[in-house]
Amino acid sequence: MVFFETLVLVHGRFPAAETKLLMKEASRVIVERDGALFRILDLGWRHTARPLHKKGVGHIFYGRWYSLIWGGSPKLKQEVEDTFVHNTGVVRQKTVRI
Template sequence: MEKNKLYECTVIIDGGLQDEAITAAMELVQRVITEKGGSISGVLEIGRRKTAYPIKKRTIGYYAHIEFTGAPGVIAEIEKVLRYEEDLLRYLIIQLTGALLEMRKRVEKYSVVIGSPEDVAALEAAASEAAAK
């Protein structure tokens, strides 16, 4: 029996669609993942953004990330269904390895939203502390 692994599926849905169609496309992707044996642990919907280059003659996409666990053999089955979905401009499924998860923790640890003088001082203190090491 294959051990379940952690994956992330990034999708770009046609941003020119109505909100209801985008919601339906997101539900379809999530349903495909769960029907094929995946277990969704988190969904991050970023929203509409301009694409870096035209994809299928579209320049606006609706971006989302779905974190899930599943057996390695399930990925091919999920991709087989997503490949023929017309509303999806692009999709990418990657395995989240230990090194990648560690890098994400470090980025979250040192990310500070700058807005007040206290935030700027905290960022400068963290930078000088990191430089001293």
């Protein structure tokens, strides 16, 4: 089992209920593929160093950061990233191996 940390920036106009569902969906993807989710950490609201542009949303100057610490196969990394890439609320996401 390889361990990963995924950092996710959700923009400020994305509803809190949908953010909760997004985190549940990511945890479901990890657990269904024989992975283990160790922690979902809410890092709070932060301003970005420069404005970010997301098509269909506009310019983003702040958002809410989340950190997911999980373990699984290296093939699972792409599936978790796809979960966040195809969501309109996620502005940026980065998965790194720990």
